[in-house]
Amino acid sequence: HKIHMNIVRSHCLFLCGFLWSLTAFPPCAALGQCRGSSPEQCSRAVAVQRRVDCHPQPGATQENCEARGCTWCTTDVPNAPWCFFPEDSPYGYSLGGNAEKTIYDPNTERFEVPLKIDSPGVAAEDTSYDVEFTDDSSHFRIKRKSTGTLTKNMKKWQSQAIHNMLFMFQPFANLYGVHPFYMCVEDDSNAHGVLLLNSNAQDVSLSPNPSLTFRTIGGILDFYVFLGPTPENVVQQYTEAIGRPHMPAYWSLGFQLSRWGYGSIDVLKETDVQHLDIDYMERRLDFTYDKENFAGLPEYLQELKKAGMHNIIILDPFISKDEEPGTYRPYDLGEEMGIWVNNSDGVTPAVGQAWPPGNAVFPDYTNPRTVEWWNQLCLEFKNVLDYDGIWIDMNEPSNFLQGQFPGCADNDINNPPYIPSISDRSLAEKTLCPDSKTYLGEHYNTHSLFGWSQTAPTFHAVQQATGKRAFVLSRSTFVSSGKHGGHWLGDNFSQWKDMHYSIIGMLEFNLFGMPYIGADICGFNYNTTYELCLRWMQLGSFYPFSRNHNAEGNMEQDPAFFGEEFAKISRATLRIRYSLLPYLYTLFFESHVHGNTVVRSLMHEFTSDQQTRGIDTAFLWGPAFMVAPVLEEASTAIKKHHHTGIK
Known part of the structure; x- marks a missing residue:
């Protein structure tokens, strides 16, 4: 089943509830002391396990909760919402027409991830599961036909924000990649997986109901269900849909050595390093090398090759725009070809700051012209440094500012009414403004596709340059990135x-x-x-x-x-x-x-x-x-x- 749903960008809630075995739960007082609202309201409140958060933003109070028509009832159950939808009040979307294949908003076009997934041609009666919608359509449930169940009884409240970001590693924080896919092993040991193919910033919340709540601020709700029944079967079915992982070169299975800060070719030679971080570049400019501190680098790489070793170079996605005209080919050629991410006007390039000196522009890898530009530069650089693979870093894309110059305009795209619980609660933090324009549309929709869109062109460029199986290592990833690259x-x-x-x-x-x-x-x-x-x-x-x-x-x-x-x-x-x-x-x-x-x-x-x-x-x-x-x-x-x- 592919459930295809057009949604409003600014404030959307969709509850995907796996309600296969709902039973009457005791009132919230039996699960944790209730305070707030009136004692009568609290005693009649939705059982804690079944609460759906009505105020996922920070700063919930009884006053602003009840102003939304929701119920306020505190509880000692960790992470359970205190402000929640009343059980007898519909929320989310109302269903009109036949929902067997598609639910959609007929009033607007929505962004769709440009990843083609061919659903198997199986008639509904021949599938191994059923999809059922509740009367108000705010829930749907998916049942395995053979057992009548799909999920195990989740025991904890847990939320996860999803949005690519340059951020130091922290548990449960949104980091470099977006993979809205989960696998669950049911009580009877059958396993299933679910993919929500959506690239927008989103929150995913699990509750002991058991249920899942997806809150995404754009795109469509495009769900794919994989019924296993074993965990390995689930992954096999998932990768059949999104694309099988690439076959790595045998040499890339060896131990590798790297650091940021080797500083000179003499240190490289002492350490026999195989990965070159940004130190090797001239002033951290892509497609250059430092001819003073790394004099003789091309010859050294040839020596490594003769000794049976391989080397990887790093490339970043930002290009300095402040070099003397005619002296920095990557910028001059990119400017000529018009391949940058643009400001909201769709014409002037978005300008931020990153590693290179001065200001930088950002290639838009969703643009076919950018793919030509990148391929040409990667092939030319192979004749300078005889690399065996490319490591693409900082491709969330990272920007050391909050948005580009002169800052992000105050509008509903840059500051939507609902922002998922991402780090710093800003869609522009350490990246570009959401209303920036890419070939596929607003950065609001395509932000988390940046590294994904860079990986495949890099894979093909390395394959063409080396004539061998390609090595690509990418920091930012999305659904199907494994077809063309690895990740650390x-x-x-x-x-x-x-x-x-x-x-x-x-x-x-x-x-x-x-x-x-x-x-x-x-x-x-x-x-x-x-x-x-x-x-x-x-x-x-x-x-x-x-x-x-x-x-x-x-x-x-x-x-x-x-x-x-x-x-x-x-x-x-x-x-x-x-x-x-x-x-x-x-x-x-x-x-x-x-x-x-x-x-x-x-x-x-x-x-x-x-x-x-x-x-x-x-x-x-x-x-x-x-x-x-x-x-x-x-x-x-x-x-x-x-x-x-x-x-």
């Missing part, structure tokens, strides 16, 4: 908890169809320690994308820096990885052809064992190899998991 988990910290989080992120991106995934080993920000870095090297030896990388100004953390014993232990773990590369390569082949995960959680293989569902401290390579790393400081053994007997 961004600017993490040298902390024990971040090492643990990396396992969760790695498992998530395998669900998203991006199995070539890893985190910065030993951490990107802060100084690491001997013990943390050694444990992280042991874990990182089993990331599909295995790279040690850290930030400018921090201490060195490559394995050789810590001495002979550290290097010996790291080498031993990496040799296990290298001995298993044929197996890892086969897993990537299975992923590329059939859509399997490469790294998976234990529940993928032990589907009926409910104790495996909470394990996020161990993982599997395919079906046959388990990794259970030490994740706690001052530990020399892995403790028995509190859910299982794993030691």
Whole structure:
């Protein structure tokens, strides 16, 4: 089923309620003390599990809640809403006509993500599930025909904001990518997945009802349901719809080394580094190299190639506009071809600030002319630096201002009536104004597609330049980015908890169809320690994308820096990885052809064992190899998991 719904940009609520087994719950007083409104109202209020937030913005009070016609009733249940829709009051959209295929607003055209997904040609009576709408259409439920159920009983309230943003890594914060996809394992061990193909900023809230509430501020509601029934089946079906992951080059499965801040070619030679961060550029200008500090860089890359090594160059998406006319080809050619993201007038380029000196403009990769421009520059630069792959960074797109010069106009596009709970509550924070214009429309709709639209052209340019399978590593991602690139988990910290989080992120991106995934080993920000870095090297030896990388100004953390014993232990773990590369390569082949995960959680293989569902401290390579790393400081053994007997 594809539920296709046109919605109003400024303030939309759509509740996707999986109401397969609603029962009468006790009044809220039985679940948490009720205060506010009158005692009578509170005693008749919607049971806590069934509340739908009527004031998701900050600053809810009883007064402004009741002004919306909603009920105010506090509760001790963590994260449950205090302001909520009355049960007997309809909300959301009213249904008119036949909703079997499409629900739409006939009064306006809405933005649609330009990703073609072919739904299988199965008649409704032949599907393995049913879709049912409630009378007021504010809910719909999806039932698995074989069991009559679809979801398990969620026990917690949890919300997640979705919107690409340059932001330091934090749990539950919106970061670099947008993947509105989830997988759920039901009580009977059947699994399902749901994709909302929508690129606008949105909030997704889970409640113990069980239900999901999607609040998106634009686009359409385009849902796809994947019925498994196993977790692996769900991912296979999902990647069949969005596109199978690319097949990485064999060499890219080796251990890789990088840092921001090497500073000179002499340091590169001492470290045998394979990734070049922005240090190699002349004044941080794309498609240049520093001929003073990195004199001889082209020749050095040739030496690495003769030694059987490969190298990756970084490129950023912003182009300096303040160089002397005729001296900086990327800008001059882009200006001639008219390929920039424009201001709201659709004519003048949007100007912000980033790494290069002066001001910068931003290529619009949704424009076919930009793809020509990028391809041409990547091919030309191959003749300058003989690279093997390209790492595209800062492509949310990042901008060091809040919007471009001279600031964002005060209108409903830049400041809509409802802003999801994204970091800093601004759609323009560290990026461009939402009313900027791209080839596909307003940046309001296309913002989270920027990195996605850059990845495929980069993949094809690298493939053409090298004549071999392409290596592309992108920070910003969207649904189907795995077809053309890999991803690292961004600017993490040298902390024990971040090492643990990396396992969760790695498992998530395998669900998203991006199995070539890893985190910065030993951490990107802060100084690491001997013990943390050694444990992280042991874990990182089993990331599909295995790279040690850290930030400018921090201490060195490559394995050789810590001495002979550290290097010996790291080498031993990496040799296990290298001995298993044929197996890892086969897993990537299975992923590329059939859509399997490469790294998976234990529940993928032990589907009926409910104790495996909470394990996020161990993982599997395919079906046959388990990794259970030490994740706690001052530990020399892995403790028995509190859910299982794993030691």
